[in-house]
Amino acid sequence: MTNFLWHIEEYLRVSRMLLMIMAANERNSRVIEKKEKFGPHPQQFVVLHYRRESIHQNNPMIFFLHGGGWGHGNAGMFRFIGRFFVEAGYPVVLGGYRLAPRYKFPSQLEDAYAGLKAGLQLASARGLQTDSVVLIGQSAGAQLASLMLLDCQNLERHGFRQDSFAGMGLISGVLNFSRCRTLKDQIMLQNYLGRRVPWPQADPIRFVRGDERVPVLCIHGERDLLIDKANSTTFITRLNYGEIFLAPKSYHTDLTRMFLEHLPATDVLLQWLAKLDQHQARDVSKST
Numbered sequence: 339m340t341n342f343l344w345h346i347e348e349y350l351r352v353s354r355m356l357l358m359i360m361a362a363n364e365r366n367s368r369v370i371e372k373k374e375k376f377g378p379h380p381q382q383f384v385v386l387h388y389r390r391e392s393i394h395q396n397n398p399m400i401f402f403l404h405g406g407g408w409g410h411g412n413a414g415m416f417r418f419i420g421r422f423f424v425e426a427g428y429p430v431v432l433g434g435y436r437l438a439p440r441y442k443f444p445s446q447l448e449d450a451y452a453g454l455k456a457g458l459q460l461a462s463a464r465g466l467q468t469d470s471v472v473l474i475g476q477s478a479g480a481q482l483a484s485l486m487l488l489d490c491q492n493l494e495r496h497g498f499r500q501d502s503f504a505g506m507g508l509i510s511g512v513l514n515f516s517r518c519r520t521l522k523d524q525i526m527l528q529n530y531l532g533r534r535v536p537w538p539q540a541d542p543i544r545f546v547r548g549d550e551r552v553p554v555l556c557i558h559g560e561r562d563l564l565i566d567k568a569n570s571t572t573f574i575t576r577l578n579y580g581e582i583f584l585a586p587k588s589y590h591t592d593l594t595r596m597f598l599e600h601l602p603a604t605d606v607l608l609q610w611l612a613k614l615d616q617h618q619a620r621d622v623s624k625s626t
Contacts, residue, residue, distance in 0.1 A: 363417045369424045371417065372464070376456035381436045382449055384457040385413045387420030388429035388466055397615060398470040398504045399461060400430040401454050405477025405510070408438040408446055408530040413453075422597040426608055429466050431457030435482070439529035443540050446530075450482045451496040472614065473506040477565060477590070478530075480511025481542055484573075487552060488545035505553045505614045507607060510565050510593050513556075513573035514543040517566050546576040554580045555610045557596075557603050559588035581610075 372386045400423050404416045413434035423430040435449035458468045475483030486493065487506050493499065512518065515537055518527060531537055538544050554577050558570040567584060574580040583606045585593060596603040 363415070367421050369421045371420070372460060373414070374456050374460045376452045377449070379436050381412055381434050382452070383413060383434045384453045384460070385417065385420060385432045385434075386429070386457060386460050386464070387417070387424045387432070388461070388464065389424055392424070392427075392429045393465040395427065396467055396470075397428050398472045398611075399458070399466065399468050400428050400472050400474055401433060401457060401483075402430055403433045403435070403450055403473075403475040403479030403482050405475075405479045406437075407526045408443075408478045408481075409526075410437065419597045426611070428472075428611065429461060431461065433457065433479075439532075442532040443530055443535055447482055447485055447492070447540075450486055451492075451498075454486070454498075455496075470504045471502065472504050472611065474509070475507075475511065476509040476593070478512055480508040481513065481540070484508060484511065484513060484542035485540065485545065488542060488547075488550070490545075500550065500552055503552055505555070505610070507555045507557070507610065508570065508573075509557045509596075509607075510559060510562060510590055511542075511556065511569055511573070512565055513569040515541040516543075517568040517572060519566070522564075543573050543576065546573065548576055548578055550578050552579065553610075553614060555607070556580065556582040557593060557606060558582070558584055559590055559593050560584045560586050561588060562590045562593075564590040 369387050369389060373383055374386065375383045402419055404411045404413065413432040416432055420430045420432050433450055433453035435446040435453065462468045473483040473487055475481070483506060487500060487503060490500065515527065518524070527537065531540055554574070556570040556574045558567045560567060570582055574582045583603060585603045593603060595601060596607065
């Protein structure tokens with residue numbers, strides 16, 4: 339009975355969340371937003387967010403990949419997240435990608451890499467520092483972000499190394515396909531992966547070696563009924579530098595609110611980013 343009530347609460351939150359997002363995106367802001375296409379498809383674009391004073395700061399650049407089950411959304415819909423990070427002191431690139439079911443994996447992953455390159459070039463042209471990048475993804479975007487970092491062979495093929503990144507934040511992530519057991523999960527993965535690609539090639543947990551040196555933070559809702567929290571808990575235990583926060587009494591949709599309201603998960607994310615800043619500052623001082 340409790341689980342049934344949780345399902346009702348999860349889905350009732352969706353419509354309220356959409357209204358909050360629409361209002362946040364239309365709100366006046368001092369944040370500069372620049373759109374850049376990196377391919378011919380309408381979904382192949384990034385949006386850079388920053389303030390002019392960011393040009394004189396050394397905070398990491400954030401590259402954010404949105405959720406939506408790989409089949410919904412675009413970078414422009416998540417401008418409120420870009421504004422959130424800029425107001426916290428971090429310039430950010432929102433990455434877009436082609437959507438399932440028309441486009442199958444690895445189309446989305448290839449777009450993520452291409453979007454990262456385009457976003458960094460755009461940021462550099464604007465005078466922003468781009469030598470330190472934090473990957474952050476939500477839900478389906480967390481699956482893409484984790485593969486970008488952990489699939490070392492693919493990473494090098496696109497001209498990056500793991501030490502190119504200062505950290506990775508994964509929110510409500512699809513990180514362990516063996517924990518995606520519901521019919522809804524299976525249909526979503528089928529639309530994304532199709533029948534030709536062996537699913538292990540896209541399963542993030544299979545790429546964890548345990549010797550990674552990039553700090554990783556997982557945030558997951560304790561009551562998430564769309565993506566089971568075991569995706570994050572099983573994933574993080576295999577990592578060398580991983581930590582996790584299970585947001586109490588929180589659903590999948592609730593963790594979008596962390597970018598709109600001040601929640602415990604908001605504090606956890608910002609404090610983690612601040613620790614990355616301190617770690618980076620120590621590394622710079624040692625090198626000089």
